[in-house]
Amino acid sequence: MVSTQALSTEEIRQLVSEAQSGDTGSFSRIYDFYFPQVYRYCAFRAPSEVAEDLVAEVFVKTWEKLHTYKVQKDVPFGAWLFRIARYTVIDAYRTSRTWEDLDESLVDPDTLNSADGLFRQKEVVRIVRKALNALPRRYRDVLVLHYIAGLPSDEVARVLRLTQGASRILKFRALKKLEQELPLEYREGRNGAAIPSFSSMP
DSSP, X not given: OOOOOOOOHHHHHHHXXXXXXXXXXXXXXXXXXXXXXXXXXXXXXXXXXXXXHHXXXXXXXXXXXXXXXXXXXXXOHHHHHHHHHHHHHHHHHHHOOOOOOOOXXXXXXXXXXXXXXXXXXXXXXXXXXXXXHTSOHHHHHHHIIIIISOOOHXXXXXXXXXXXXXXXXXXXXXXXXXXXXXXXXXXXXXXXXXXXXXXXXX
């Protein structure tokens, strides 16, 4: 079972150091800690039946490249890991352009409540997914990393190799562009839309 116990930055650094020395137990703890975020990221960008394979590939690559990670470069390990995840998904997209399905269970139902229940939830997810896919890749990446993977702003910036200021600007522009791609009734909560205004999201 995947652990949900929080790890401090120092604990993560210690586990990484031990894993770099060949300690598979420490790498297992790293896997358990990051699995939920990596899985949500992969499953949002690809069909659910492919997500587990992508996650496995991400962590295999992480293990193989772990010796190249340098703490002194001031790159949080989570950001380094998600760079691998991001490029793994990009590579997978290059070989398959038929991915359309989204595992609706990955979306927080609290943000999708409506009188129409599950049907309404699936419809909202489909619409948001379609709007996201219409965005330029960097816009899509910043939103998925921030809102789906749940990375903190500084790590999103590191994944995308941006300053935090540039990352914030990119996110703001991506949210505005996403809102433009949504049907009129989903913009700024018009007509009782089931999702919040994207321009007001934190």
